[in-house]
Amino acid sequence: MNTQLPQPYGWNNRYRLFGSMLALAALGGMFFALKTVVAAAHGHWATAGVGAVSTAIFGIPTVWIVLMFTGRGRLRTSVDGTGTTLALAAGIRWLAVWFGAVLVAVVGYLVFGSQMGGEFPDVRARSSAFFAVMVVGAVLGLGAMVRAGRRPRPALRLSAAGVEFHDAVTAFTLPWTDIVNITGTGVEGKSLRPIIFWRRGGEPAVIANASLYAPNGAALFWMTRYYWLVPAARGELGNGVAVQRLRAGQFPAG
Structure with a gap:
């Protein structure tokens, strides 16, 4: 890759x-x-x-x-067996x-x-x-x-169940099954380096700047899309493999 x-x-x-x-x-x-x-x-x-x-x-x-x-x-992550958390x-x-x-x-x-x-x-x-x-x-x-x-440190968590996020202004929890698309554009006023989660029957949830949670913000974006698109690979979020792939930028861009 x-x-x-x-x-x-x-x-x-x-x-x-x-x-x-x-x-x-x-x-x-x-x-x-x-x-x-x-x-x-x-x-x-x-x-x-x-x-x-x-x-x-x-x-x-x-x-x-x-x-x-x-x-x-520095990439600030923790893995607890069920998911990966990335801190601000x-x-x-x-x-x-x-x-x-x-x-x-x-x-x-x-x-x-x-x-x-x-x-x-x-x-x-x-x-x-x-x-x-x-x-x-x-x-x-x-x-x-x-x-x-x-204030508690803002963080993004990806697990087999879905996505959890909180910062100073917003917080959301989304099961993977509620997400219909993940894009980097499409919400007015969110044009820096966002990850935008389009959810079924609701307003999109937005992480305003992916680069605040990983030095390679693009890799984090494609990582998030990958585990949304490939349910069978979500076990990697709980065993440290996802973090290794994030550090190496080993995710498909698509």
Whole structure:
């Protein structure tokens, strides 16, 4: 079987997707790195310290994006004899933490950046409304950090009985016999890298982004279709064979 599985029809091009994410993270890191150097050169060590932390905060997702883009992220699975469970990638689980940290870093930068007068805008004097928005955002971000640590990890489970899924916004359980088709497109607003389960006599159930549960999202899509189409092979979901095939991308694209 071909380990270079094709992208399902309708999926966004991952090169464009990850490229834009990488560009944003890298630009943020370079911006704060430059400001750190300028602040240090002028002896403004509080600003330089905040800038250095901000640079690191933007650098962390840059590394994660590269790992996701190259398909080298860690596959988090567990097999219990009846099925295979795939957990949300750790990097995504802590995305809320990163977002909160970015907001806090930006607020800190704006506060201490005012030391440098003309080189950094004095937000307290010139843009108090913007500063207030950033402070509120930082508080909300910190709240998101706490919630992310307490919330059960989103997961996808495939077993001989069917499909179970839950994340922060949706949850569903579908017997294989209730599924009439599995596609990568067809639901408005779900165009990233979804797995869409079309069920008999009901609304489709959607996993918004397969790549959040396996480094090779396309392999996970074709794996799901395979066990839907081939009931006789579903025993592999309980003995670890399905995970081995997922790692190797050994599923037919069809």
